Amino acid sequence: MIQADNLRKRYGALTAVDGISFEVRSGETFGLLGPNGAGKTTTLNLLVGTLTPDGGSVSINGETDPTNASVRQQIGYAPQAIALYGELTAEENLTFLGRLYGLSARQLRERARQALDLTGLSDRRQDRVRTFSGGMKRRLNLACALIHDPPVLLLDEPTVGVDPQSRNLIFDKIEWLRQQGRTIVYTTHYIEEAQRLCDRVAIMDHGRILALDTVGRLIEQHGGKSVIEAELQEAPADPAGLPGVIEGARFRLETDRPLEELARLAGLGLRFRTLRLDQADLEVVFLNLTGRRLRD
Numbered sequence: 001m002i003q004a005d006n007l008r009k010r011y012g013a014l015t016a017v018d019g020i021s022f023e024v025r026s027g028e029t030f031g032l033l034g035p036n037g038a039g040k041t042t043t044l045n046l047l048v049g050t051l052t053p054d055g056g057s058v059s060i061n062g063e064t065d066p067t068n069a070s071v072r073q074q075i076g077y078a079p080q081a082i083a084l085y086g087e088l089t090a091e092e093n094l095t096f097l098g099r100l101y102g103l104s105a106r107q108l109r110e111r112a113r114q115a116l117d118l119t120g121l122s123d124r125r126q127d128r129v130r131t132f133s134g135g136m137k138r139r140l141n142l143a144c145a146l147i148h149d150p151p152v153l154l155l156d157e158p159t160v161g162v163d164p165q166s167r168n169l170i171f172d173k174i175e176w177l178r179q180q181g182r183t184i185v186y187t188t189h190y191i192e193e194a195q196r197l198c199d200r201v202a203i204m205d206h207g208r209i210l211a212l213d214t215v216g217r218l219i220e221q222h223g224g225k226s227v228i229e230a231e232l233q234e235a236p237a238d239p240a241g242l243p244g245v246i247e248g249a250r251f252r253l254e255t256d257r258p259l260e261e262l263a264r265l266a267g268l269g270l271r272f273r274t275l276r277l278d279q280a281d282l283e284v285v286f287l288n289l290t291g292r293r294l295r296d
Contacts, residue, residue: 001026001061001152001183002047008055009042009207016042018207019056029174029184031198033191033282035290039207040187041080044154047185048077060152073101076145080156080187082137083144086130090121090140093129094147101148108147115143118176120169135166142170146177153177153184159193171197195282203289210289215282222288223280226258233271242268249273 002024009017017039024030032040045051047058049066057064063071084093094112103111116122119139124132129140138158145153155174159167174197178184188194194201195215202212211218232249239246243261244253251270255261258277 003059006056007046007053009046009051010054015207017046020209022202022209022212024183024185026183027181028199029178029186029197031194031201032187032204033194033201034204035189038204040204041156044156044187048075048154073148074150075152075154076150077154078141078145078156078158080160082141084129084137084140087128089126089128090116091125093140094144097144098147103148111147111149115146118173119143135162138162139166139170151182153182155184156187191283191286203286205290218285219280219282222285224284224288225254225256226280227278228253228258228261229276230272231274233273
């Protein structure tokens with residue numbers, strides 16, 4: 001569906017996108033996860049054709065020119081910067097954009113109704129957008145991306161600055177759109193969003209893709225070992241014959257197979273007063289790959 005091959009984009013001395021390649025499969029939600037300044041937004045702009053790459057190529061459904069009208073018709077783009085007209089109503093914003101896509105008056109009425117229903121804004125359809133909260137604007141931004149019923153959605157940080165209720169609604173609707181067969185590229189720096197929504201995730205930093213796979217495989221490959229820490233009911237008589245580190249009644253073990261190790265330890269007769277199991281998740285993977293140093 002979408003193919004990026006060795007994409008590059010520079011701004012003077014800054015390399016924003018540094019030779020990245022990936023494929024987005026039809027019907028999947030593909031995540032670009034990275035800190036601010038990683039190159040995620042620039043990548044989307046290259047995919048949609050609002051930026052021209054300094055190197056590499058983009059292909060969408062076999063078409064290699066994303067500025068072509070037939071390609072643009074297939075893409076719905078919700079940018080990170082809110083792209084709405086504050087003096088127009090919600091319905092007028094949708095109507096204006098729908099006309100740019102060549103929708104008839106009948107199509108516009110139906111598509112606008114569907115988009116407003118989907119994003120929970122039907123009761124505010126006649127209100128000027130300047131009166132909307134941040135969460136409502138984000139939801140209308142998504143509605144605008146859907147007005148021409150595109151099979152491909154590019155969503156750039158769609159929950160930045162929204163209230164929890166709007167954020168949850170956006171999650172639910174993205175999951176519903178995925179179930180309808182849409183192909184979605186979703187950029188975020190929120191790890192829990194990528195873990196919840198995305199079939200596969202590319203972790204980006206400094207314009208490069210550091211790792212790309214399903215969440216489960218990323219954790220398996222880059223998460224490190226799980227850690228079992230316990231306080232035993234009594235110190236073992238022969239600690240030398242047990243795995244891990246034992247100091248009196250304190251026990252610690254790093255392992256790739258924590259559940260198997262717990263079962264084995266119980267079989268050896270160890271009894272736990274307290275037990276803690278720390279397993280790797282996508283946040284651990286993210287920090288392992290991008291570092292723990294604070295970013296400005």
